Amino acid sequence: MGEGYSDWDIVVIGAGAAGMMCAHVAGYRGRRVLLVEHAKRAGKKILMSGGGRCNFTNLDAAPRHYFGANPRFCISAMKRYSPYDFLELVERHGIEHVEKAPGQLFCADSAKPIVEMLLTECEWAGVETWLSTTVERIEPLGQGFELLTSRGRVRCSSLVIATGGLSIPTLGASGFGYQVARQFGLEVLPTRPALVPFTLTSQWKSRFEPLAGIATPVIARCNGASYREPLLVTHRGLSGPAMLQASSHWLPGDALEIDWLDGIDAKASLFRARIDTPRRSLGGWLSDRLPKRLALALAQWACEAVGVSAETTLADLSNARLEALTAQLCRFSIKPAGTEGWRTAEVTMGGVDTQAFSSKDCAVRDVPGLYFIGEVLDVTGQLGGYNFQWAWASGVACGQSA
Template sequence: MDTQWDVVVIGAGASGMMCAATAGYRGKNVLLLDHANRPGKKILMSGGGRCNFTNLNATPEDYRSHDPHFCISALKRYTPYDFLELVERHGIDHVEKAPGQLFCSDSAKPIVEMLTTECEWAGVALRCSVSVDAVVRDGEGFCLETTEGQLRTKKLVIATGGYSIPTLGATGFGFELARQFGLNVWDTRPALVPFTLTSLWKERFAALAGLATPVDVQCGDAIVRGDVLLTHRGISGPAVLDISGDWVPGQALKINWWPDGVLYDDLIEWRDTSPRKSVVTMLSERLPKRLAQALVQWFCEKDTILAECSNAYLKQLSSAVQECELKPAGTEGWRTAEVTLGGIDTRLISSKDMSVKTIPNLYFIGEVLDVTGRLGGFNFQWAWASGVACGQAI
């Protein structure tokens, strides 16, 4: 491996490959390193193996950060449609599963192949199974001690991601390096992650494990609509993963199992039109029957026909179903979290090119920064946009 480079990018994930290819096309001599045995491992498992590679409706409001304005510049300059054009230019079949959410039709493999091909065409040297043991300032550049020997670079880009899914090689390398150079790192925690429950609610949901249904989930002022999946350990599903980014330990969630309409009004109407039918029978018209039976058992102890239900009974049931409050014990943690919430303080980073304001020629991109998207392709769009912003500048 050559020992002198214009640019070294550490981390061959989404943002790292995007940055390396962009810089390579600008004529830079680029080395892309990763300690894993192949690039893009997290891309391959994302979106259930089909990679939700962008969201056409992405806006800065879809991102959480201590500095909500930081992501605006990069997202504006490299849009979801820019990445979609790249995908279509490589002939990758894709589908829109939900409004704006684009997935590969079959598997995520073509996205990784596209990015590695772009790096190859741009003249990027990709080296996997190479770990970086130390980074020190070397004049205006940097000296890296690696498992393949020492090398020097004029510009250094850190694209190592966060702590999420350590089985794929995630580490805190980027955060440790940031602290080494005196940068503030906001506290990190798992996001886009299932919740665990204890005692009563764990027992209740375990009996319904595998059941999924649309709900509204509220955490503080945040409300997310989508499917919830009941599991043996707690709750998962798109709505839960999304709201996890707004949750802090000790906070309660409020679940509306009847998200379309006012249940009390519906029950009153049904009592007038179908008085001999049971509450469970009517709830089952919109809810899975097992869930309808469970809700009545949890909150009213037994089923009964609507004609025998008082207004007070129906109001009690409606309130319990539409304002069901539970307090998670915690989350599944880094093992299953899709992203890391928190990270390097973006007030210290240029929003134009992702450079450290106080340290020339040092850059941070992607998940390692304190920019976290909601569920639905937003985090990949941040990876592409921050990678391009950096690659165009170095």
């Protein structure tokens, strides 16, 4: 292409899960691939995910577990590269893994082997990787693109944007991918933090703070979605899988509904308890079902809301009061102050609108040679390995075509 240029078939920007997957798949096809990453190391988000053990896939990964303005977009890639395909790669590299919850696969000890596996595959496929390299400008150039990077000028026929979303900026997240999308006339749908803990108003924070560290299974509901998962009380608010899942459906001003009794028929159980143990209080009854500190606090709040003393025995509660208490416990409503935001959000809701893309290979239909994969697109999975599976599947779909 001329002196001063580095010439490649494909440049992949972003050495995260999707980018490394795409790069080595394309490399094995004989394509000359350059993988560019602005951070000092590849796969930083992989390393911290799943408590450092990386929930690398979910065997139940299917389109129903994903959100976006175009929810069918992920179907093609997900069908052609399944969780079992990625599991085969993991096992081929001898990485020990465990199934912590049904379908949720984690590394047995550390996420490092996943990153090492992907880097090894890139090396075997002949991919060149530039770390600590920024992309300062991208320009269309005839049948390809020209990039000005901190290591010089680069030209390529195919350009893949795998820069992720806005979650956890301390790991290098930025809006670079959205800038590129807008540069080429693509719409970027509103973004917000997802899979993120909730913060509480001062009133509720003071009530929950003494309960920090308590975890219990609940049913959490928000805007028509329902999740049966553990809830964790923290010093900042409410977390745990139930709250992270609900956050994907929550908007500022919305209320959360929590069933603290995890779906049991509380009304029937309380009515029976009034006969069998009439001298017990609500707090005593709840202590058989929940951590004691949480049980006593919920009993106090429920009784306050209904207008009775927390010391009142079950025998002294009318049918109407028992039903009202049941509602307080099983349909507990709370309006969060907000979320912890991008600092702790696991993923980004929203992103580059997929309407402009081919679902087969994540190519921009009106800009030949331009691809977007992974979290930068408006595809967001539920908690539990689904987002990694989208990264692997979209990376493969693109790598097989670009």
